[in-house]
Amino acid sequence: MAGELSGGDLSRLRQLNALAVIKALQGGPSLTLTEVAKRTGLSRASTEDVVRELLDKGWVAEAGATAGGVGRPARRYRFRAEAGRVLGIDIGDHKIRAVVADLDGAVLHSARMPVTPEMGRVERLEAVDRAAAECLEGANLSGGDVWASGVGTTGLVDGAGRVMLSEALPEWTGVDLAAHVRRLAPGPVLVENDSKLAALAECWRGVARYAKDMVFLLAGLRTGAGLVIDGKLHRGFANASGEIGALPVLGWIRAQEHLSAASGEAGDVFAAARAGDKAAANAVRRYVKDLALGASALVLALDPQMVVVGGGFSRSADVLIEPLRRELDRWCIRTPEVRMSALGDEGVVLGAVRLALDDVEDRVLDGRSPLVSHL
Amino acid sequence: MAGELSGGDLSRLRQLNALAVIKALQGGPSLTLTEVAKRTGLSRASTEDVVRELLDKGWVAEAGATAGGVGRPARRYRFRAEAGRVLGIDIGDHKIRAVVADLDGAVLHSARMPVTPEMGRVERLEAVDRAAAECLEGANLSGGDVWASGVGTTGLVDGAGRVMLSEALPEWTGVDLAAHVRRLAPGPVLVENDSKLAALAECWRGVARYAKDMVFLLAGLRTGAGLVIDGKLHRGFANASGEIGALPVLGWIRAQEHLSAASGEAGDVFAAARAGDKAAANAVRRYVKDLALGASALVLALDPQMVVVGGGFSRSADVLIEPLRRELDRWCIRTPEVRMSALGDEGVVLGAVRLALDDVEDRVLDGRSPLVSHL
DNA sequence: AGAAATATCATGGAGAGCATCATTATTCGG
DNA sequence: CCGAATAATGATGCTCTCCATGATATTTCT
Numbered sequence: 001m002a003g004e005l006s007g008g009d010l011s012r013l014r015q016l017n018a019l020a021v022i023k024a025l026q027g028g029p030s031l032t033l034t035e036v037a038k039r040t041g042l043s044r045a046s047t048e049d050v051v052r053e054l055l056d057k058g059w060v061a062e063a064g065a066t067a068g069g070v071g072r073p074a075r076r077y078r079f080r081a082e083a084g085r086v087l088g089i090d091i092g093d094h095k096i097r098a099v100v101a102d103l104d105g106a107v108l109h110s111a112r113m114p115v116t117p118e119m120g121r122v123e124r125l126e127a128v129d130r131a132a133a134e135c136l137e138g139a140n141l142s143g144g145d146v147w148a149s150g151v152g153t154t155g156l157v158d159g160a161g162r163v164m165l166s167e168a169l170p171e172w173t174g175v176d177l178a179a180h181v182r183r184l185a186p187g188p189v190l191v192e193n194d195s196k197l198a199a200l201a202e203c204w205r206g207v208a209r210y211a212k213d214m215v216f217l218l219a220g221l222r223t224g225a226g227l228v229i230d231g232k233l234h235r236g237f238a239n240a241s242g243e244i245g246a247l248p249v250l251g252w253i254r255a256q257e258h259l260s261a262a263s264g265e266a267g268d269v270f271a272a273a274r275a276g277d278k279a280a281a282n283a284v285r286r287y288v289k290d291l292a293l294g295a296s297a298l299v300l301a302l303d304p305q306m307v308v309v310g311g312g313f314s315r316s317a318d319v320l321i322e323p324l325r326r327e328l329d330r331w332c333i334r335t336p337e338v339r340m341s342a343l344g345d346e347g348v349v350l351g352a353v354r355l356a357l358d359d360v361e362d363r364v365l366d367g368r369s370p371l372v373s374h375l
Numbered sequence: 376m377a378g379e380l381s382g383g384d385l386s387r388l389r390q391l392n393a394l395a396v397i398k399a400l401q402g403g404p405s406l407t408l409t410e411v412a413k414r415t416g417l418s419r420a421s422t423e424d425v426v427r428e429l430l431d432k433g434w435v436a437e438a439g440a441t442a443g444g445v446g447r448p449a450r451r452y453r454f455r456a457e458a459g460r461v462l463g464i465d466i467g468d469h470k471i472r473a474v475v476a477d478l479d480g481a482v483l484h485s486a487r488m489p490v491t492p493e494m495g496r497v498e499r500l501e502a503v504d505r506a507a508a509e510c511l512e513g514a515n516l517s518g519g520d521v522w523a524s525g526v527g528t529t530g531l532v533d534g535a536g537r538v539m540l541s542e543a544l545p546e547w548t549g550v551d552l553a554a555h556v557r558r559l560a561p562g563p564v565l566v567e568n569d570s571k572l573a574a575l576a577e578c579w580r581g582v583a584r585y586a587k588d589m590v591f592l593l594a595g596l597r598t599g600a601g602l603v604i605d606g607k608l609h610r611g612f613a614n615a616s617g618e619i620g621a622l623p624v625l626g627w628i629r630a631q632e633h634l635s636a637a638s639g640e641a642g643d644v645f646a647a648a649r650a651g652d653k654a655a656a657n658a659v660r661r662y663v664k665d666l667a668l669g670a671s672a673l674v675l676a677l678d679p680q681m682v683v684v685g686g687g688f689s690r691s692a693d694v695l696i697e698p699l700r701r702e703l704d705r706w707c708i709r710t711p712e713v714r715m716s717a718l719g720d721e722g723v724v725l726g727a728v729r730l731a732l733d734d735v736e737d738r739v740l741d742g743r744s745p746l747v748s749h750l
Numbered sequence: 751a752g753a754a755a756t757a758t759c760a761t762g763g764a765g766a767g768c769a770t771c772a773t774t775a776t777t778c779g780g
Numbered sequence: 781c782c783g784a785a786t787a788a789t790g791a792t793g794c795t796c797t798c799c800a801t802g803a804t805a806t807t808t809c810t
Contacts, residue, residue, distance in 0.1 A: 010767060010796050013388050017797090034757075043799050048758080071756030072806040156708070165708075213612055227676070229604050236678025237588055238709045244675045247706055249624045249668065293624065297672045300619045301602070303611025331622050333531070333540075334613045385765050385798060392766090409788075421767050423789085446787030447775040 014050070017042060019361070021050050022059060025079040027104055030063035032074035051077055058083050081106065085141055086360065087149040087185050088352035090194065091128060091177075093117040093168055093221070097349045098131040100139040100146075103360065105205070105353055109138035121171045125180055132184045146185035148359040150352030151177050152197040154222065156240055161191035168222055190355045192233075194218070195242060197351025198341070199226025200233050202308045204354045206347065207339045213304040215336075217295055219320070220312030223252040225298055244294045251290030258286040270316035284319055292327030299332050310341030389425070392417060394736070396425050397434060400454040402479055405438035407449035426452055433458050456481065460516055461735065462524040462560050463727035465569065466503060466552075468492040468543055468596070472724045473506040475514040475521075478735065480580070480728055484513035496546040500555055507559045521560035523734040525727030526552055527572040529597065531615055536566035543597055565730045567608075569593070570617060572726025573716070574601025575608050577683045579729050581722065582714045588679040590711075592670055594695070595687030598627040600673055619669045626665030633661040645691035659694055667702030674707050685716030 017040065024039040025031060031039075037047040054060040055077075063076040081104035090097040094117065099110040111134040113127040136143065155166025161178025178189040199216035202208040208216075212231045218224040225242035227234040234241050245252035259269045261283065272280035295307060307328070313320060317340040325338045341347055392415065399414040400406060406414075412422040429435040430452075438451040456479035465472040469492070474485040486509040488502045511518060530541030536553025553564040574591035577583040583591075587606045593599040600617035602609040609616050620627035634644045636658065647655035670682060682703070688695060692715040700713045716722055 010385075010388065010798095013385065013766095014797065032757080044757095045759095045800080046798050049797080067807095069756080070754080070808045072758075072808095074757055225676075229609065230607065232605065234604065234677070237680040237711065238678055240675075240678040240708050242676060243678070243708050244672060246675050246708055247668075247671055250672065293622075296622055297619060297625065298676055300615075300621050301600075301617060301673055301676050302609070303613055303615040303618070305612040333615050333618050333621055336612065385796095388797095389766065407788080418768050419788095420769080420790095424766080442776095444787080445777045445785075447777095447789075449788055 018050050018054060030076035030078035032076055084147040085145050086353055086356035087146045088349045089151045090349040090352060091153040096127050096131045098135040099349050100135050101353045105357055109135050111135040121175060143185040146187050148187050148356040149181050149185045149189045150355035151181055151191045152194040152348040152352045154194055157191050157193050161189055188359050190359055192355055194348045195224035195226040196233055198310050198347035199228050200354050201343055201347045201351035202341060203228050205350060206341055206343045208306050208308050211305040215298045215304045215307045217309045218311040219309050223255055244297055250294040250297050252294045255287055255290035258283045270319055273319050288323040289327055292324055296328055296331035299336060304336050306337045308339050308341055310347050314341050393425050393429060405451035405453035407451055459522040460520050461728055461731035462521045463724045464526045465724040465727060466528040471502050471506045473510040474724050475510050476728045480732055484510050486510040496550060518560040521562050523562050523731040524556050524560050524564045525730035526556055526566045527569040527723040527727045529569055532566050532568050536564055563734050565734055567730055569723045570599035570601040571608055573685050573722035574603050575729050576718055576722045576726035577716060578603050580725060581716055581718045583681050583683050586680040590673045590679045590682045592684045593686040594666060594684050598630055619672055625669040625672050627669045630662055630665035633658045645694055648694050663698040664702055667699055671703055671706035674711060679711050681712045683714050683716055685722050689716050
């Protein structure tokens with residue numbers, strides 16, 4: 001029950017309040033000092049002090065005043081999202097996506113490279129290089145401008161950013177992704193499993209924005225899960241959480257087979273089922289049953305507020321969600337809200353951006369951020 | 376992704392540092408100011424200030440100096456555990472336990488009442504009253520001296536301290552335990568599911584003291600689980616986490632039946648198996664297989680550092696642990712450390728004490744604790 | 751132009767933490 | 781028994797952070 005609520009120095013207090021001001025300003029429109037003070041709970045005077053400091057350090061900029069009100073017009077301040085850049089990369093079986101985003105997480109430029117599951121390690125890494133390069137070029141940046149990079153990949157990832165085990169891509173096991181990406185962008189590189197990143201993205205910008213406990217289901221050619229517990233991505237002791245698919249009785253291993261047995265192309269089955277094809281409808285039903293079994297195990301274990309379904313099959317929400325909800329109802333003590341991801345196939349790459357931004361924010365607190373040295 | 380790292384006032388800093396000093400002093404032996412300063416990271420001067428304040432408020436007392444060293448002998452300070460009392464109650468099917476503990480969690484007096492699963496609600500509540508009364512009397516206290524009470528019970532508990540659903544004790548569903556216990560001790564009453572409390576206790580005083588992520592298995596006439604994630608008890612959105620037993624394919628429903636089928640008294644089966652009885656050994660093997668199935672689901676979902684087995688059957692560690700570990704190995708990607716609870720049937724009541732103490736500590740921070748008004 | 755409204759700026763004070771140094775109480779060695 | 785060494789305590793003054801308050805500035809409304 002460690003806790004480690006350090007407390008400590010006075011400067012620590014300032015750091016916390018500075019972060020609170022940044023959070024208040026981030027994302028939203030520009031605010032006046034009085035507005036910031038109200039949101040952070042600080043006094044106006046202190047707020048002014050903090051904002052001046054952030055202004056000096058380059059985290060905040062003055063925004064144009066808005067006319068209209070009575071009284072002396074207030075200065076408006078905004079988070080200087082353009083102060084830094086982060087890189088997000090999603091390495092999938094069929095495509096590689098890279099995006100450059102600002103400190104608000106707004107995507108400035110993105111690139112996509114088609115790949116195939118059969119591709120070897122070297123070829124795939126080259127595709128990563130091309131996607132990242134194109135993306136940086138498009139945003140008119142060099143690798144050195146990137147403050148942090150987030151990378152999502154299939155398979156288990158270790159703490160140092162190496163791929164420990166990838167079932168879908170055998171050649172992928174053992175790749176040191178962190179080292180590879182660091183060649184492209186020399187800042188910190190955070191590597192994480194793709195399901196986990198998609199979960200993170202849903203809690204950030206997706207449909208789970210207000211959920212503290214959430215289970216994300218990756219429903220696609222592979223089936224996986226990512227967990228957010230108490231507002232934080234849950235990794236586990238060896239970064240192997242959410243791997244419920246390894247348990248045969250929970251059905252995730254065979255889930256997808258029902259679909260491929262019914263038709264050559266998995267995606268077509270949903271269309272056929274929608275059109276009234278009995279065999280396809282049956283296949284979908286069996287798929288959902290198996291998906292729900294593993295999902296129920298997660299829901300019963302964690303009792304989350306929400307289950308979010310993403311992955312390739314989430315496009316077929318109409319034939320998936322309702323049956324899934326019914327199946328969950330069958331097993332669960334309390335069936336949580338079930339929602340379809342709204343992020344489509346951008347989930348993973350957005351999660352990668354979020355991962356990089358989290359790293360940047362940690363360093364705001366410590367004053368170790370790049371900005372300090374730039375000014 | 377809220378976060379809510381408020382920051383705030385200067386007094387907040389003092390609160391945090393005061394708590395840090397208390398934590399440093401709690402449990403261990405008396406310390407000198409310099410020792411406290413080293414542990415908290417504060418300067419000696421500030422430590423002195425904080426300690427003086429805590430001395431005034433009654434949280435800390437001076438302890439006798441220890442002779443022997445060279446130089447001016449230092450004053451020693453200790454946490455004044457005797458300043459307050461908490462009550463812990465475990466309401467089980469076969470027994471009710473109540474303990475009174477001091478602020479260190481040291482048990483001052485305990486009482487035990489035998490009950491039966493068949494007992495009605497009223498009778499059981501009367502037994503709770505008797506156990507609590509005997510316990511308070513033995514410690515020479517009245518209910519008003521109790522700063523907070525923790526209560527553990529079978530079944531699901533809602534946020535307000537009512538039993539929502541108890542499968543083992545049908546009559547128990549709907550009891551407002553918080554209200555009932557508040558009649559005995561008018562302070563705050565925290566009610567929680569027994570498996571969760573046992574998990575909490577293991578992380579506090581049991582074998583999982585240094586684990587941040589832990590899965591506790593209640594192995595007994597009932598089978599249940601409690602989860603500690605990131606050092607905190609995980610409750611879930613509706614306090615229904617760990618209920619993996621509701622999923623039939625995971626075997627916890629039928630697990631215990633293997634044992635009762637082999638012998639009238641479940642406890643005997645382990646003894647028989649240990650003695651070499653083939654049928655009993657088989658029954659135990661099947662039991663462990665089923666137990667491990669649900670446990671694997673939890674382990675795969677969460678990837679905890681440790682699995683702790685408690686409950687009535689944990690006395691039979693010799694025939695349980697090794698097979699369980701082997702079964703987990705079969706299903707899990709990374710098998711965590713598996714350990715037997717060392718708390719025996721005290722786990723739940725100790726967890727209840729911890730729950731009450733957590734509540735007290737929260738109030739230390741706010742200055743809302745009883746002590747302030749006493750002095 | 752004057753009143754009202756609202757924001758910024760300046761001053762002073764309180765709380766918290768820290769560094770420094772003088773003072774005090776021991777033990778140890780001779 | 782006395783002085784040196786050792787280590788804790790106590791006092792002083794500084795800085796940092798936050799806050800309350802009131803003076804000043806800039807705008808709109810009448």
